[in-house]
Amino acid sequence: MQGRIIKGIAGFYYVYCDDGRTYECRARGIFRKDGRKILVGDIVDIGILDDKEMTGSISSLVPRTSELIRPEAANVDQALIVFSLADPRPDLILLDKLLLQFFAQDLPVVLCFNKDDLVTDDDVNRVLSIYKDCGCRTFITCASQGKGIDELKEALKGRLSCVAGPSGVGKSSLVNCLQDSVKVQTGAISKKIARGKHTTRHSEIIPISSGTFIMDTPGFYSFDVLLKDEGELASYYNEFTPYEGCKFKPCSHTHEPGCAVKQAVEEGLINNERYENYVQIYNEIKSSRRY
Numbered sequence: 001m002q003g004r005i006i007k008g009i010a011g012f013y014y015v016y017c018d019d020g021r022t023y024e025c026r027a028r029g030i031f032r033k034d035g036r037k038i039l040v041g042d043i044v045d046i047g048i049l050d051d052k053e054m055t056g057s058i059s060s061l062v063p064r065t066s067e068l069i070r071p072e073a074a075n076v077d078q079a080l081i082v083f084s085l086a087d088p089r090p091d092l093i094l095l096d097k098l099l100l101q102f103f104a105q106d107l108p109v110v111l112c113f114n115k116d117d118l119v120t121d122d123d124v125n126r127v128l129s130i131y132k133d134c135g136c137r138t139f140i141t142c143a144s145q146g147k148g149i150d151e152l153k154e155a156l157k158g159r160l161s162c163v164a165g166p167s168g169v170g171k172s173s174l175v176n177c178l179q180d181s182v183k184v185q186t187g188a189i190s191k192k193i194a195r196g197k198h199t200t201r202h203s204e205i206i207p208i209s210s211g212t213f214i215m216d217t218p219g220f221y222s223f224d225v226l227l228k229d230e231g232e233l234a235s236y237y238n239e240f241t242p243y244e245g246c247k248f249k250p251c252s253h254t255h256e257p258g259c260a261v262k263q264a265v266e267e268g269l270i271n272n273e274r275y276e277n278y279v280q281i282y283n284e285i286k287s288s289r290r291y
């Protein structure tokens, strides 16, 4: 029987099979011998050891379509980046870094802004205008009222999506809205530090419907961008691509005279805040490379 690894804990792998059941499996010795690591998301063939106990043994690994480094997972089709519009306030530099981390790994991204019940329409529109040309489909949701969930569900259909975002933004709450059988643990935000409590501790795949899977990952506050140098950065900004006519090549689009990107920002063709955050990230990568 074939299935997908949805969780791995202490040498046990949990394999969700086409029959809708999850088998607890060990990997056969052959994996240890040739040093292959089984990842969450892997498609495997299993032999059933005990049908009633739902235990089995992994016999082979189906070739991967993709392999993510952060978070470590196989066969992920897209990332779902979740930020809340408030509580916690969205840190857009962090959002951009997350976008970059996935774009640098060649993964398409779906953006979701949650908790729209806590902000005004103006706040929503401001965020939408910053990201309208970033190259991702964007969704506005309210997990606590079930708003925007059907549209989001459609964007996730038939794929394995990896959820990412800071702690407390409502990732697990959204996953709970998307499916109705298994509930994921969610946590109240700690008032004292006004950020989440890291309820989700390890990556785990949740089957939503036939062929549709979501990987819930623990939230985080910061990380390094997976870029070799700052010169690579601009290539991941979809809104810069129409503007190629910079006077100097290569152009960092930060300070050079005759820069077509800066010109487009001045003319309002590129969102100013998205551009300013680009410059900040550019400078951060540049200065961190000096050490």
Ligand SMILES: Nc1nc2c(ncn2[C@@H]2O[C@H](COP(=O)(O)OP(=O)(O)OP(=O)(O)O)[C@@H](O)[C@H]2O)c(=O)[nH]1
Residues within 6 Å of the ligand: 114, 115, 116, 117, 118, 141, 142, 143, 144, 145, 165, 166, 167, 168, 169, 170, 171, 172, 173, 174, 185, 186, 187, 188, 189, 196, 197, 198, 199, 200, 217, 218, 219, 220
């Ligand atoms: N007002 C409001 N609160 C929400 C909404 N969605 C989730 N929450 C609340 O936000 C808190 C955090 O939600 P979680 O789903 O646990 O957040 P998470 O992103 O999974 O957090 P970690 O697992 O720590 O990464 C909970 O108290 C939720 O009830 C929403 O749309 N509106």
Ligand SMILES: [Mg+2]
Residues within 6 Å of the ligand: 171, 172, 173, 185, 186, 199, 200, 216, 219
């Ligand atoms: Mg969570």
Ligand SMILES: [Zn+2]
Residues within 6 Å of the ligand: 246, 251, 252, 253, 254, 256, 258, 259, 260, 261, 262
């Ligand atoms: Zn330029």
